[in-house]
Amino acid sequence: MRSGSVTFEDIMTNGESLGDAVSAAAGEFAEAGIATPEVDALLLAAHVLGVGRGELAARLVSDFAWSGPQREQFWGLVGRRSRREPLQHITGEAGFRQLVLAVGPGAFVPRPETELLVQMVVDAVMASGQPSPRVIDLGTGSGAIALAVATEAPHAQVWAVEKSSEALEWACRNNETNGNPVTLLQGDLADSVTLVGDVAGTFDVVVSNPPYIPDEAVPRDTEVRLYDPALALYGGPDGLDAVRVLAHVARDLVAPGGLLAIEHGELQGADVRQILTQAGWRPVSTHPDLTTRDRYTTGVWPS
Ligand SMILES: C[S@@+](CC[C@H](N)C(=O)[O-])C[C@H]1O[C@@H](n2cnc3c(N)ncnc32)[C@H](O)[C@@H]1O
Numbered sequence: 001m002r003s004g005s006v007t008f009e010d011i012m013t014n015g016e017s018l019g020d021a022v023s024a025a026a027g028e029f030a031e032a033g034i035a036t037p038e039v040d041a042l043l044l045a046a047h048v049l050g051v052g053r054g055e056l057a058a059r060l061v062s063d064f065a066w067s068g069p070q071r072e073q074f075w076g077l078v079g080r081r082s083r084r085e086p087l088q089h090i091t092g093e094a095g096f097r098q099l100v101l102a103v104g105p106g107a108f109v110p111r112p113e114t115e116l117l118v119q120m121v122v123d124a125v126m127a128s129g130q131p132s133p134r135v136i137d138l139g140t141g142s143g144a145i146a147l148a149v150a151t152e153a154p155h156a157q158v159w160a161v162e163k164s165s166e167a168l169e170w171a172c173r174n175n176e177t178n179g180n181p182v183t184l185l186q187g188d189l190a191d192s193v194t195l196v197g198d199v200a201g202t203f204d205v206v207v208s209n210p211p212y213i214p215d216e217a218v219p220r221d222t223e224v225r226l227y228d229p230a231l232a233l234y235g236g237p238d239g240l241d242a243v244r245v246l247a248h249v250a251r252d253l254v255a256p257g258g259l260l261a262i263e264h265g266e267l268q269g270a271d272v273r274q275i276l277t278q279a280g281w282r283p284v285s286t287h288p289d290l291t292t293r294d295r296y297t298t299g300v301w302p303s
Contacts, residue, residue: 016071018045019060025078032082040087041078047091048074084222097148101174106166108232109223110144113289114209117263117296118148120287121207124259125153128204132157136196136253138189138208138246139163141232143171143182145207150181159183159199161192164231190245193252206250209263210242211235239265243272247279247299256303261296269294 016024022041029037046056048070066074077090088094088109094101096110097118103109125133133156137146140160150158160182162168168186175182185195189208193200212235219225219233235241243262250260260281264272269286276284281299289295 015065015068018064018066021045021071021074022060025074028078028082032084034081034084040081043087043091044077044081045074048077084226086223086227089227094142094144096144098151099144099147099174099178101142101144101147102170102177103142104170105227106164106229107170108141108167108228110142113295114144114263115148116287116289117207117209117261118145118152120261120296120298121145121149121205121259122152124205124261125149125156130204131155133204134159134199134202135205135207136160136192136203137182138192138206138249139210139232139242140171140182140184141167141209143174143184145209146171146182146184147174147178149207151178154181157183159185159196159203161185161187161189161195163188164229167229167232189242190249192249196253200252202255203253203258204255205259205261206246206253207261208242208246210246212239212243212264212268214239238271240268240271240275243268243275247275247281251279251281251301254301256301258301260299260301262298263296266293266295269297272297 022045025041026037029040034040042056046053080090081087086109088103092102092104094103094110097115101110121135125135135149135156135158137160140146140162143160146158146160149156158181162171165186171184175184187195211231211233213233215234215237246262262272273284273286276297276299281301284299286294287296
């Protein structure tokens with residue numbers, strides 16, 4: 001419920017300033033347990049008005065009059081967000097690196113921490129000195145990693161594999177929007193070598209943000225639990241089933257000296273290092289995210 005004595009009917013008949021509406025929505029979001037209430041309220045207002053955050057800020061400090069239908073739409077979306085539907089599903093998009101990706105039901109919403117994984121891949125691709133380095137993203141979801149690499153390292157040839165046909169639809173859409181720079185393949189990442197055919201054994205980088213949550217560790221956040229697909233989240237009893245497959249399948253995808261880069265949970269670094277080391281990758285190292293949590297492990301396939 002909204003705090004204070006202003007009713008929905010009051011707002012519709014008397015009007016409500018943009019700033020008041022954003023503040024009231026942020027209050028509702030805080031009550032609903034949303035971690036970033038102000039940001040979410042601002043982004044929903046920007047979405048309804050069809051403006052960026054800079055223009056929204058200008059309108060918030062001016063006497064900008066928004067229309068009745070805009071207010072009505074805003075409060076409809078506030079209701080959805082208060083029921084913990086992901087903001088990105090409501091707006092239909094997620095910012096990721098330099099991209100704005102289309103997302104919605106059936107695809108994992110790309111996360112900010114994965115942007116650092118992309119940076120590692122872009123750095124490796126640049127450092128490879130190859131005129132046309134090859135990268136493959138296993139479990140591409142909306143296409144986030146593959147498309148970010150393809151747009152930031154346009155000399156790279158990028159492939160991506162995804163098992164879910166629903167997720168693949170979002171990846172196809174995002175690929176099209178960005179000029180189809182990625183070769184998208186549908187299938188199980190375990191079958192990647194067969195899926196890529198002739199180019200197996202020639203990749204400079206294999207990258208993956210696989211499902212890595214242990215089956216029993218059901219996420220607390222409603223947005224994740226109810227809206228991210230189970231296939232994107234759960235990775236078996238210890239969460240590392242997909243990592244074990246990746247450690248083996250990537251050996252047949254990379255060229256000698258190629259890199260495997262995997263995102264994982266903050267407590268899984270030691271186990272992922274062990275899996276990669278046992279599969280023959282070396283050196284193997286774990287890297288922190290911006291909050292100093294161990295979130296990525298890389299291995300190099302010996303030359
Ligand atoms: C955590 S999500 C990551 C999605 C995307 N790479 C990102 O970072 O936003 C994991 C993705 O792997 C896909 N996936 C899970 N198991 C798979 C498998 N065996 N083969 C291929 N894709 C798989 C899921 O459908 C999901 O899209």
